[in-house]
Each structure stands twice: as C-alpha cells, then as structure tokens.
Amino acid sequence: MTIDFDREVSRINTHSLKWDELGSRYQLDPAEALPMWVADMDFRPPEAVAELLQDAAEHGINGYYGDNETYLTAVQSWMARRHDFPIEKDWIVWVPGIVAGYSMAIQAFSQPGDGVLVFSPVYHAFARAVHANGRKLVESELINDNGSYRMDFERLPELVDQRTKILLLCSPHNPGGRVWREDELRQLCEFCIERGILIISDEIHQDLVFEGHKHIVTQTLSPEIAKNTITFVAASKTFNLAGFMSGSAIISDDGLRRRYNAQLHACGIGATRLGPLSTAAAYDHGEVWLEKLLPYLKENERLLTEGVEAAIAGAKVMQMEATYLSWVDMSGVDLEISEITRRVERVAKIATNHGGAFGKGGEQYLRFNIACPRSTVIEAVHRLEQAFADLRKQSR
Ligand SMILES: Cc1ncc(COP(=O)(O)O)c(C=O)c1O
Structure with missing residues (x-):
C-alpha cells in the first residue's frame, strides 16, 4: 500500500475519542466539525501494523501474551538506530501506556505530600497524575522567549x-x-542530582522531531544522570497506535528498576498482546513511513502557522521543533480568550485543546493538532478567516 497522508479516512463511529466524543465534549457534530484536539493522528499507521492485525484476526486466538523477545529486540534496535541510545534488553519494562507508567513511578519513588516538579504549561495529564496520587504539584513556569520556551x-x-x-x-x-538542547538538559539534570530529585523523562514525542533539531535522550548525558533517570518511550505517538496503550520504561540502574518493577507487580501489570507486537511491527518496518510523515507534518505546521497568524489579528504560533501540536498564543488578540474559544468552536466548529488545562502560563493559548490530512488544515484556516474577519478589518 502506498503511504498517503492526504487520504481522508472517516473515523466517525469507530470508537474514536477524537471524533466520537465531539458531541459530548464540544457539542459539535462530527459530520461538520474539525477535531484538532487530542493527540492522535488521522493517518493509518505503517502497513506492517495492519498486516499484524490481519494475521492475528485470521489466527483468531487471543490468549495471554508471552515470549517478549521480538518486542525487546525492536525497542533496543530503535533506540540505538534513531536515538544513539544503546540499551540492554533487561532495562526495558513494558508499561500499559505512558501516563500509567509515570503514575506508577510517582507512587514508587515518592510519598503522599511530596512535591513533583513540572515545567508548565505542560501536557495536562502530568498535573492530573500528581494530584490523583496526593502529591504536590510544583510548577516552574516556562518563559516565552520570542515565540520559543x-x-x-x-x-x-x-x-x-x-x-x-x-x-x-x-x-x-x-x-x-x-x-x-544538551546544555539545558545538563543544567537541569545537575540541579536535580544536587537536590536529590529523581528525573522521570517522558520522551513519548522523541521521534516527532523536525529537520534541524536533534532529540537527546536525557539519560545518555552521563552515567551519573542515567542512575538518576527513568526514561519513558513509546511508538504510540510516532506511529498512531495510542489505542493500544503501550509503552516502555527504560531504566539502567538496577536498584531503581527493582523498585519500579515491584510497584508494577503490586498493581498486577502484565503486557497486552497487541501493544508490544504492534510496537515491534512499527519500529521494525515503519521507518520509511516516519520519514515521509515528518515533512508532511512540517508543511501542515507551516500552513497552519501562516494561516492562523493571517486570519486572527494578533495571534502568534510558537515555533515548533517537534510534535504535531501547534501552540497558538492568543494574548495579542484584542478579545477575551473565552470569546476567541467561542468563535473557534461555535463559529469555525474546530475542536482544540484549551491552554488553561496545561497549567500556569497556558491560559491564553489554544492547541491545534495538525496530524490530519492537509485538506483539514486548509479548511481550518479558511473557517478561522471567516470567524475573525471583523478583527482584521479593525486592525487595518
Ligand atoms: C507528553 C505526553 N505523555 C504521554 C501522553 C499519553 O501517553 P499514553 O497514551 O501512552 O498514556 C501524551 C499524549 O498526548 C503526551 O503528550
């Protein structure tokens, strides 16, 4: 099958959170709305994943998963190939999704009432996990330095x-x-080691990095940093496999890994069948797909950035070095954020994530998911032009 990100595949009535909860969450009809919110893609994953699922369906028996070798080899090889991160197979701990993975790390390595430091605004499930586990959220607000944090x-x-x-x-x-950058990570890790703070590095977006930028796996910086770090990785964002709820913790330090495994054991965690197997299929056979995806996303990002900044007087899109989540600063728009959001949702019928959910500093932002066919981005810009036409006339 050819790789075609332009192809529009209907996801309505497929139990898709992004599409089938537009009504309950945004009061929008999926038939006319543009869902640009939750972080999954409207693209079919690499063909190898479909083949795996076809084979599994044909075989038909869905008993317990065993023989993890394929998975471990695929993760090990991907980390070495794509991230200069040489790992041992026994450092890899399968987890049922990254949010579950770091939540269990919070449980294993801190006590109720302890503080968990985050750089906000940040992925909203960070704060949720901290609060749900009775820990204290310590927010260090990022500085928006000329459109870059x-x-x-x-x-x-x-x-x-x-x-x-x-x-x-x-x-x-x-x-x-x-x-x-390396210097930023080093300074941060040194600070954490000095203060006895364990680093949980959620690197779920590590593969979605645009040309000109290089992701550095935190724990590769030094042996001392590796001893103080748990790295979380997954193929779920990279290859659009989020529904399988699957990821890995990579922990090189034996003591940390033992404690972490004990926590998983206490929660009765065991791997699903299709989580590790789909990950392995994508890592082993999806590289060409990913190499095509990245420039496609970059072009979507360019179109959205230019389009939104032209359509909404005063809007400023952050420079995006990675991810497929465009972060739009509305603080320069001459309207309250509630009115901006109303127009985006009720007039343009676009579902976005509200910045306030990402914590301190996010209040004046909207997040647009651009991992969709180009036609959706073009249509979104067109609708925003209409919804904010009055502002452009005023500012002329
Ligand atoms: C930083 C980050 N971590 C974790 C997740 C979700 O991971 P999972 O679905 O594996 O729990 C997301 C999803 O957007 C994310 O952005």
Missing part, C-alpha cells in the same frame, strides 16, 4: 524544597514543541 533556571532553586522528590520532564516539550 525556555526554562527559568534562575527561579528554580526557590521553587523546590526538601520534599520535592521528582521532576516530571516532558522532552520534547508538549505543548510548544521545544526540543531541549
């Missing part, structure tokens, strides 16, 4: 205290799409 190292020491036990790092960063 940077960490506020100056204020960091005053934010953390003895009870801050974990840093939940999003690398690359969602939202905003920053690929953290």
Whole structure:
C-alpha cells in the first residue's frame, strides 16, 4: 500500500475519542466539525501494523501474551538506530501506556505530600497524575522567549524544597514543541542530582522531531544522570497506535528498576498482546513511513502557522521543533480568550485543546493538532478567516 497522508479516512463511529466524543465534549457534530484536539493522528499507521492485525484476526486466538523477545529486540534496535541510545534488553519494562507508567513511578519513588516538579504549561495529564496520587504539584513556569520556551533556571532553586522528590520532564516539550538542547538538559539534570530529585523523562514525542533539531535522550548525558533517570518511550505517538496503550520504561540502574518493577507487580501489570507486537511491527518496518510523515507534518505546521497568524489579528504560533501540536498564543488578540474559544468552536466548529488545562502560563493559548490530512488544515484556516474577519478589518 502506498503511504498517503492526504487520504481522508472517516473515523466517525469507530470508537474514536477524537471524533466520537465531539458531541459530548464540544457539542459539535462530527459530520461538520474539525477535531484538532487530542493527540492522535488521522493517518493509518505503517502497513506492517495492519498486516499484524490481519494475521492475528485470521489466527483468531487471543490468549495471554508471552515470549517478549521480538518486542525487546525492536525497542533496543530503535533506540540505538534513531536515538544513539544503546540499551540492554533487561532495562526495558513494558508499561500499559505512558501516563500509567509515570503514575506508577510517582507512587514508587515518592510519598503522599511530596512535591513533583513540572515545567508548565505542560501536557495536562502530568498535573492530573500528581494530584490523583496526593502529591504536590510544583510548577516552574516556562518563559516565552520570542515565540520559543525556555526554562527559568534562575527561579528554580526557590521553587523546590526538601520534599520535592521528582521532576516530571516532558522532552520534547508538549505543548510548544521545544526540543531541549544538551546544555539545558545538563543544567537541569545537575540541579536535580544536587537536590536529590529523581528525573522521570517522558520522551513519548522523541521521534516527532523536525529537520534541524536533534532529540537527546536525557539519560545518555552521563552515567551519573542515567542512575538518576527513568526514561519513558513509546511508538504510540510516532506511529498512531495510542489505542493500544503501550509503552516502555527504560531504566539502567538496577536498584531503581527493582523498585519500579515491584510497584508494577503490586498493581498486577502484565503486557497486552497487541501493544508490544504492534510496537515491534512499527519500529521494525515503519521507518520509511516516519520519514515521509515528518515533512508532511512540517508543511501542515507551516500552513497552519501562516494561516492562523493571517486570519486572527494578533495571534502568534510558537515555533515548533517537534510534535504535531501547534501552540497558538492568543494574548495579542484584542478579545477575551473565552470569546476567541467561542468563535473557534461555535463559529469555525474546530475542536482544540484549551491552554488553561496545561497549567500556569497556558491560559491564553489554544492547541491545534495538525496530524490530519492537509485538506483539514486548509479548511481550518479558511473557517478561522471567516470567524475573525471583523478583527482584521479593525486592525487595518
Ligand atoms: C507528553 C505526553 N505523555 C504521554 C501522553 C499519553 O501517553 P499514553 O497514551 O501512552 O498514556 C501524551 C499524549 O498526548 C503526551 O503528550
């Protein structure tokens, strides 16, 4: 099968969160709305995944999963090939999704009431996991430096205290799409080691990095940093397999891994069949697909950025180095954010994520998912032009 990201595949009535909950969450009719919210793609994954599923359906028996070798080899090989990250197979711990994975790490490595540091605005399920586990959210607000986020190292020491036990790092960063540079990561890791803060590095977006930028796996920076870091990776964002709820924790330190495994054991975690197998199929056979996806996303991003900035006077889209999640700063628009959101949703009928959900500093933003056929991006821009036409006339 040819790889065709332009192809529109209807997802309505397929139990898709993104499409089939538009009514309950946004009061929008999926037949006319543009769902540009939750982070999955409207693209079919690499053909090898469909073949795997066909074979499984034909065979027909869905008993317990065993013999993890294919999965471990695929993860090991992908990390070495794509990320200069040489790992041992026994460092890999399968988890039922990354959110579940880091939530169990929070449980294993901190106590109720302890602090968990995050750089906000950040993926909204970070705060949810921290609160749901009775830990304290410590937010270090990112600085928007000319349309690009940077960490506020100056204020960091005053934010953390003895009870801050974990840093939940999003690398690359969602939202905003920053690929953290080596010097930034080093400074941050050194700070954490000095303060006895364990680093949980959520690198689910590590493969979705655009030309000109290089993702650095946090724990490759030094043996000392590796001893203090748990890395989470997955094929779910990269290859659009989120519904399988599957990922890996990579933990090189034996002591950390033992404690983490004990927590998984306490929760009765065992691998699903199709999670690891679809991951292995995508990692082993999906590289060409991914190489085509990245420039496609980049072009969608360019169209959305130029289109939104022209359509909505005062809107500014953050420079995106990674992810497929466009982060649009509405603080320069001469309207309240509630009115901007109303127009986007009720007039343009576009479902986006509201920035306030991402924590401090996100309040004036909307997040647009651009992992959709180009026609959707073009239609979104067209609708926004109409919904905000009055503002452009005023600003002329
Ligand atoms: C940073 C980050 N971590 C985790 C997830 C979700 O991971 P999972 O579906 O494997 O729990 C997302 C989804 O958008 C994400 O952006």
